[in-house]
Amino acid sequence: MLPNLSGPQTLGKGPLFWVLFFAAVIAAAGVPLFASSFAVSNFSYFLVWTFMAMGLSLMWGYAGILSFGQTAFFGLAGYAYGVISINWGDAHGLTWAALLASLTLPVILASVLGYLIFYGGIREVFVGIVTLSVTLVFETFMAQTAGPEWTIGEARLNGFNGMSGMPALTINFHSGDLIFDGSPFYWLLLALVVLAYLGLRVLVNSRFGNVLVAIRENPERAEMLGYNIRFYQLIVFTIGGFFAGLSGAFYTLWGSYITPSSMGLNAAALPIIWVAAGGRTDITAVLVSTIALTWVSQQLAIYGSQYALVLMGIVLLLVVLFAPNGFVVSVWRSLSKRSFVREAADPVRKFTSAAD
Amino acid sequence: MDFLYYAYAAFYQFADAFSFLVLSGIGLAVIFGMMGVINLAHGEFIMCGAYVTVLSARAGLPLPFAMVCGTLSSGLVGLVLERLIIRRLYQRLFDSIVATWAISIIATQGMLIVAGPSLEGIKTPFGSFELGGISFSVYRAMLPAVALLLLGALYWLFVRTRFGIHSRAAMQDADMAKALGVSTNAIYSKTFGLGAALAGLTGALYAPTMTAVPTMGSAFIVQSFVTVVVSGADVMLGLAPSAAALGLIQALLTGFHGQLIGQIGLLVTVILVVRIMPTGISGFFLRGSGSK
Numbered sequence: 001m002l003p004n005l006s007g008p009q010t011l012g013k014g015p016l017f018w019v020l021f022f023a024a025v026i027a028a029a030g031v032p033l034f035a036s037s038f039a040v041s042n043f044s045y046f047l048v049w050t051f052m053a054m055g056l057s058l059m060w061g062y063a064g065i066l067s068f069g070q071t072a073f074f075g076l077a078g079y080a081y082g083v084i085s086i087n088w089g090d091a092h093g094l095t096w097a098a099l100l101a102s103l104t105l106p107v108i109l110a111s112v113l114g115y116l117i118f119y120g121g122i123r124e125v126f127v128g129i130v131t132l133s134v135t136l137v138f139e140t141f142m143a144q145t146a147g148p149e150w151t152i153g154e155a156r157l158n159g160f161n162g163m164s165g166m167p168a169l170t171i172n173f174h175s176g177d178l179i180f181d182g183s184p185f186y187w188l189l190l191a192l193v194v195l196a197y198l199g200l201r202v203l204v205n206s207r208f209g210n211v212l213v214a215i216r217e218n219p220e221r222a223e224m225l226g227y228n229i230r231f232y233q234l235i236v237f238t239i240g241g242f243f244a245g246l247s248g249a250f251y252t253l254w255g256s257y258i259t260p261s262s263m264g265l266n267a268a269a270l271p272i273i274w275v276a277a278g279g280r281t282d283i284t285a286v287l288v289s290t291i292a293l294t295w296v297s298q299q300l301a302i303y304g305s306q307y308a309l310v311l312m313g314i315v316l317l318l319v320v321l322f323a324p325n326g327f328v329v330s331v332w333r334s335l336s337k338r339s340f341v342r343e344a345a346d347p348v349r350k351f352t353s354a355a356d
Numbered sequence: 357m358d359f360l361y362y363a364y365a366a367f368y369q370f371a372d373a374f375s376f377l378v379l380s381g382i383g384l385a386v387i388f389g390m391m392g393v394i395n396l397a398h399g400e401f402i403m404c405g406a407y408v409t410v411l412s413a414r415a416g417l418p419l420p421f422a423m424v425c426g427t428l429s430s431g432l433v434g435l436v437l438e439r440l441i442i443r444r445l446y447q448r449l450f451d452s453i454v455a456t457w458a459i460s461i462i463a464t465q466g467m468l469i470v471a472g473p474s475l476e477g478i479k480t481p482f483g484s485f486e487l488g489g490i491s492f493s494v495y496r497a498m499l500p501a502v503a504l505l506l507l508g509a510l511y512w513l514f515v516r517t518r519f520g521i522h523s524r525a526a527m528q529d530a531d532m533a534k535a536l537g538v539s540t541n542a543i544y545s546k547t548f549g550l551g552a553a554l555a556g557l558t559g560a561l562y563a564p565t566m567t568a569v570p571t572m573g574s575a576f577i578v579q580s581f582v583t584v585v586v587s588g589a590d591v592m593l594g595l596a597p598s599a600a601a602l603g604l605i606q607a608l609l610t611g612f613h614g615q616l617i618g619q620i621g622l623l624v625t626v627i628l629v630v631r632i633m634p635t636g637i638s639g640f641f642l643r644g645s646g647s648k
Contacts, residue, residue, distance in 0.1 A: 066450055068457075120631040125394050125453060129581050130627060136578050137623050144616055265574050266464075269457055276454060306465040313461035320455045321444060 007205030011282045032183035046291045047189045048250045053274045053290040055243025061280030063236040064216030069131030070244040073106035075263035077245030078252040080105045082163040087153040090167035102249045110241025114234045135263045142260035162259030273316045279326020371500040374603035378503040380576040381583030383555030385591040390547040396456040399573020400463035401552045405430040405559025413478045426560035434552020467570040475568040582622045588636020
C-alpha cells in the first residue's frame with residue numbers, strides 16, 4: 001500500500017514533499033484555533049469543492065474521459081441529502097445514514113449512465129455532450145418543482161429557489177448532541193479531503209492507475225493488450241460520480257441549502273476550469289488550483305458573481321492557449337528542472353507530456 | 357371540420373418543434389460536421405444575433421434588415437474568434453471545445469455586466485390567426501418554412517458551389533484535400549464564420565418571440581446538442597431527418613405530458629440512438645456505401 005503513495009502518476013515524492021504536505025495539513029487543521037468562525041466557514045467552502053475536482057481529474061487527466069456534467073451527481077447527492085435528512089430528522093444519528101444514502105444515489109446514477117455510455121459505444125466528445133445534457137435537464141426539472149405537489153415526505157423541493165433547512169450532521173450522546181457545524185464540520189471535511197487525496201494517489205499509482213493511463217494514451221492499444229477498457233472506464237466514471245456526489249452532499253451540509261442552478265451551465269463549467277487550470281494529470285495540482293480559484297472567486301463575488309465567472313472564463317482561455325498542462329503542473333516542472341523540488345527523471349512522465 | 361382544426365393544431369406543434377430543432381442545431385451542425393468541434397459558445401452566438409437584431413430594430417431599422425445585421429455581426433464575431441483562438445487549437449479537439457466553453461462564459465457574464473439582466477424586446481410581427489377557437493401566431497407558423505428554406509440553401513451551398521466542394525473534400529480527407537491545393541485552414545475559418553452566422557440568424561429569427569437575456573443561449577443548447585448528435589457528421593443528410601424524428605417525439609410528449617417530459621424524452625432518445633447508431637443518422641445512411 002504505502003509505496004504507492006508516490007509513483008509515476010503523481011508529482012511530488014521524497015521527504016521534502018511529505019514534510020511540506022504534513023506541514024500544510026497541520027497548518028490547515030490549526031486554522032479554527034485562531035481564525036474567526038466566518039473564516040472557518042469559508043475554508044470549509046473551499047474544501048467542499050475539492051472532491052468533485054479530484055474526481056474529474058481522475059476521469060479526465062488519468063483516464064481521458066471528459067465529462068461536462070459532473071454537477072448532475074453533485075446536485076443529485078445535494079438534493080438527496082436534503083430530502084432524506086429533512087424526513088429522517090437529526091435524532092439517533094440518522095443524519096449520517098442520510099449522508100450515506102444520499103451518496104449511493106450518484107453512484108447508482110453514474111454506474112447506469114456510465115454503462116449506457118461506455119458499453120453503448122458513446123465516445124470522446126459525445127461523452128461530454130451526453131453528461132452535459134443530463135445535468136441541464138436535471139436543472140430544468142428541479143427548477144420547475146416550485147408547486148406544492150412537488151413534496152417528498154416532509155421535504156418541499158421548492159423549485160428555482162431551492163431547498164433549505166436541512167439538519168447538520170449530528171452525533172447524539174446521552175449528555176447532548178455533537179453538531180457538526182463550524183469547526184467540527186471543517187475538521188471533518190479536512191480529514192475527508194486528506195483521505196480522498198491520499199486514496200486517489202494510491203489508486204492512480206497502482207496497477208489500476210497504470211491501466212487508466214494506458215487507456216488515455218491509446219484506447220485501442222490497451223484493448224489489444226487484453227484490458228477490458230469499458231469496464232475500467234465505467235469504474236472510473238462511477239468513482240468520479242461518487243466524488244462529485246460527496247461534494248454535493250457536503251455543499252448542502254455547508255450552507256444548509258441547495259438550488260437548481262448548482263447544476264446549470266455555469267456551475268458545470270467550474271470543475272473543468274479548476275482541473276484544467278491546475279493541470280488535469282495531477283491530483284495535487286488540482287487540489288491546489290481548486291482551493292485557490294474558489295478563494296479568488298469568492299473574493300470577487302462580493303462585487304457580483306458575474307465578475308468571478310468572467311475571470312474564471314479568462315483563466316480557462318489562458319490555460320488552454322498558453323499552458324495546456326495546467327499552471328500548477330507547469331510551474332512545478334520548471335521548478336523541479338532547477339532541482340529545487342526533488343523529482344527523479346521519469347520516463348513515463350516524459351512520454352505523456354510529449355504526447356499532450 | 358373540427359377534426360381538421362385539431363389536425364392542424366397537431367401539425368403546428370410538430371412543425372414548431374421541427375423548426376426550433378433545425379434552427380437551434382444548424383449552426384452547431386455546420387461547425388461540428390466540418391471540424392469535429394462541438395461549439396459550446398453556440399448559444400452565445402444565438403444571443404449575439406438576437407441582441408443585435410433587437411437593438412437595431414429599436415434604433416429604427418426595419419425588422420428584416422435588423423435580422424441581417426444580427427446574422428452578419430454574429431458571423432463576424434465568429435470569424436474573429438476563430439482567427440484569435442480556435443485556429444491555435446486545431447490539433448487539440450478537447451481543448452478547442454473547452455475554449456469555446458470559456459468564450460461562452462465570458463460572453464454571457466460579460467453581457468450581463470455591460471448590458472444588464474435583460475433587454476426591452478420587440479413585438480412579434482404579423483399578429484395571429486384563429487382556427488376553431490385556437491389562436492396561432494402567424495410568425496411562428498412561418499418559421500418551419502424558413503427552416504426548410506435554410507436547409508435548401510445549405511444544400512445548394514455544399515453541393516453546387518466551389519466552396520462546398522472544397523469543404524466536403526476537406527471533411528472527407530483533409531490531408532488529401534490539402535495535397536490537391538485546397539487551403540483547409542481557409543475552409544475551417546469560413547466554416548466557423550458560417551456556423552456562427554447561422555446561429556446568429558437563429559437568434560435573429562427568435563428575437564421577436566422571446567425576451568433577450570444574456571443567458572438566452574441556454575434555451576437552445578440542449579436541443580441543439582440533441583439534434584446534432586442524432587444527425588451525425590453529415591449536415592446535409594442528417595439534420596432534417598433528425599429534427600423531424602426528434603420534433604415528432606417532442607411534440608407528442610409535450611402535447612400529452614408537458615414540456616419537461618418532452619425534454620427528457622429527447623435526452624433518452626439521444627442515448628438510445630447513439631447506442632444503435634453511434635455515428636448518427638447520416639453515418640447510418642452512409643454505412644456500407646464505402647464513403648467515410
